[in-house]
Amino acid sequence: AQTVTQSQPEMSVQEAETVTLSCTYDTSESDYYLFWYKQPPSRQMILVIRQEAYKQQNATENRFSVNFQKAAKSFSLKISDSQLGDAAMYFCAYRSDQGAQKLVFGQGTRLTINP
């Protein structure tokens, strides 16, 4: 079974600075998808960014980018120019390309933005 580990329960960053959230995963599959989800205090989960494992190029969405290291099974999220609205729980998630394709989530990292 696949597992996802986020080793940083909490992170904080000054507004306008850059922060990196870590994620590692364990799988024996070669084709899969990785995601970062944001969950603000209102609890509605929102997709931030996704990465297909077959793509070597790291995904980027505006101020959000990932560092995908397939051999190391590492998938970190970098947030540039942090804004107060970025404060939330961030979850890393894995989705297999086989079977039911369910999402497997990590434990989450609570990100605080200091003004």
Next chain:
Amino acid sequence: EAGVAQSPRYKIIEKRQSVAFWCNPISGHATLYWYQQILGQGPKLLIQFQNNGVVDDSQLPKDRFSAERLKGVDSTLKIQPAKLEDSAVYLCASSLDRLWGALLYEQYFGPGTRLTVT
């Protein structure tokens, strides 16, 4: 377009009572998911429907939890009887999965139902 709707938003019950949660996915989304999110943890999939059929219910405690999606649209998750450890947020999500042959990946989540069992 309207998002995933869930009700109620909050529910407090005593242990051994029954409770039901309702979810209405985004129109046209064939796949519906129920997740349990215990405080301080990531969501865990309980059950996944494709239209009105169950795709994965391997982590659903079937002795007390049940779910249905009779007409392939909205869904109900029931707990009977509830235990203290069932206190959690229950999230519903839906996805389109395929459009013009292309695989789509995004699951859209509802606001969740926070259940407290006392």
